[in-house]
């Protein structure tokens with residue numbers, strides 16, 4: 001019998017299942033979604049290619065998508081973020097999953113390709129993406145098939161690995177990318193970086209299907225990016241280094257949603273936190289939250305821990321790292337590894353301490369501790385965000401997939417967010433678990449503030 005999965009070890013399935021059972025008790029939004037749509041199965045006929053960190057929480061998402069009618073094929077969206085026992089539990093149920101913690105970049109793109117290869121040869125019709133790599137794989141491939149010169153970026157090793165995979169698929173399955181692109185009814189995107197990519201595609205007229213921006217549901221970015229990182233950033237640093245955090249100087253680059261959660265995480269651990277920002281509004285927020293706002297040039301020499309959270313590139317440069325003192329811990333919690341100039345460190349002496357922890361030595365003997373080779377450390381060094389907050393994110397994902405599948409033709413080839421009543425519904429589903437009791441508006445009160453007692457409770461321009 002051939003198996004339609006690539007994972008580290010199927011014997012980890014029992015352990016994975018036990019953790020899945022626990023996660024379900026912390027994911028009320030997903031479980032309520034199963035309840036609501038388990039009989040009507042609105043995703044019947046949907047063939048979803050999923051590219052999102054293959055964790056225990058994602059396993060609960062996968063089984064929810066299946067419970068409401070979808071077929072799925074899954075890969076991780078990062079080479080270090082897979083939890084092998086979660087992948088095993090999913091594979092053991094017969095779900096095709098392609099993800100191994102510590103996979104190579106070549107494998108990463110091979111696995112991304114696999115999520116589009118269905119046994120009957122028919123194409124996928126939906127993508128569930130985190131960071132936009134699965135979407136990009138199909139769109140670049142389709143442009144290459146149309147004869148555009150998109151497969152060359154001499155000298156960029158990472159892109160060459162992607163292009164090699166696209167060329168392999170083009171040679172073995174002519175027309176595959178165009179066929180898949182044309183069959184896709186849409187994509188739902190999980191994160192800030194992937195959403196940025198989608199808006200850029202829309203702006204250039206290159207978005208061939210509707211997209212739902214899950215990240216900017218309030219119940220996603222104002223919770224997962226913030227409260228999620230508040231728990232998982234320090235978790236990753238501790239598991240990676242066991243360093244005493246109280247009293248240390250930590251610098252957080254960026255004070256967006258992830259930066260806010262990350263700064264709070266470090267402060268909660270007793271670190272003295274400084275923040276860098278380019279945006280005066282976020283800089284003012286950081287200052288008024290009580291953080292010193294600095295430049296990295298000024299702060300690097302005295303920092304013990306430097307974390308970048310921006311979704312931008314070249315934020316921690318080689319020059320910054322030259323300024324740092326011996327044994328400074330350097331890490332990234334943004335989506336891609338180009339926030340830190342890791343490529344420039346490759347020529348230095350690396351000592352691997354343990355998986356996803358390296359000591360990098362400069363010619364003068366100064367050493368840095370680099371977490372997850374500059375890839376997002378809360379998933380590389382720890383297990384990502386806790387289940388409860390991921391339940392809110394993933395309930396938005398399931399609702400977005402249902403929307404695209406059942407009403408996709410109502411949408412243009414643009415990027416949309418879910419309507420506010422669904423956002424409020426996701427939040428509502430998570431209140432009971434915390435014992436939170438909502439106050440009900442009287443008709444008079446509702447009329448006075450211009451809403452209905454059932455919501456939505458805020459205007460679109462409200463910023464939370």
Ligand code: NAI
Nearest residue numbers: 191192193254256257258277278279310311312333334335
């Ligand atoms: P955001 O846009 O809310 O925040 C980013 C902040 O970085 C902005 O305030 C921006 O002004 C600032 N920034 C940009 N360039 C900078 C520079 N050179 N120096 C200092 N500050 C700079 O984005 P959000 O939602 O906070 O996401 C940030 C990144 O984290 C994205 O890549 C996103 O995909 C990723 N992410 C990672 C998660 C994880 O679990 N590791 C969870 C959610 C998002």
